[in-house]
Amino acid sequence: MTIIIRKEQTADIGAIFTLTEAAFRDEAHSSHTEQLIVDALRRRGQLTVSLVADEGGGIVGHVAISPVAVSSGAAGWYGLGPISVSPERQKRGIGGQLMREALRLLREQGAQGCVVLGDPAYYGRFGFRAHPGLTLPGIPAEYFQALAFGAETPVGEVAYDEAFNAA
Numbered sequence: 001m002t003i004i005i006r007k008e009q010t011a012d013i014g015a016i017f018t019l020t021e022a023a024f025r026d027e028a029h030s031s032h033t034e035q036l037i038v039d040a041l042r043r044r045g046q047l048t049v050s051l052v053a054d055e056g057g058g059i060v061g062h063v064a065i066s067p068v069a070v071s072s073g074a075a076g077w078y079g080l081g082p083i084s085v086s087p088e089r090q091k092r093g094i095g096g097q098l099m100r101e102a103l104r105l106l107r108e109q110g111a112q113g114c115v116v117l118g119d120p121a122y123y124g125r126f127g128f129r130a131h132p133g134l135t136l137p138g139i140p141a142e143y144f145q146a147l148a149f150g151a152e153t154p155v156g157e158v159a160y161d162e163a164f165n166a167a
Contacts (some may be wrong), residue, residue, distance in 0.1 A: 068159065
């Protein structure tokens with residue numbers, strides 16, 4: 001069946017919640033609050049990009065992107081995540097499709113760049129790299145990565161929206 005990547009619609013919200021909870025349920029590195037984070041970002045009006053992977057009317061993937069603050073004052077930077085794919089549909093390229101479209105939309109909107117917290121081997125395939133001067137407090141440097149869209153990567157500490165404290 002064909003996967004269609006499209007913007008989130010109101011009717012998708014329940015499916016996104018269920019999908020995100022299932023995608024992170026067995027992940028050891030997870031806070032298991034990712035579905036709550038997405039809902040909190042939506043309530044706070046902080047979902048700059050919210051895309052779903054729709055397969056025949058069923059939601060099999062989702063990606064959220066929201067603004068981040070950089071202590072240097074650099075503007076136009078965003079954080080990718082959470083990104084979720086239904087456990088039975090993982091490792092089939094759906095996450096990659098979501099990533100490419102989300103990054104394309106960010107560039108189109110004039111973003112300066114994007115940061116992500118996650119596996120360097122996975123996110124490195126999309127151009128993300130660790131930058132010694134750009135940090136997320138309390139996180140090992142190799143797991144916090146950035147992708148600049150033509151701009152220089154800023155120096156400073158990054159802070160995500162308070163929605164990431166959802167519990």
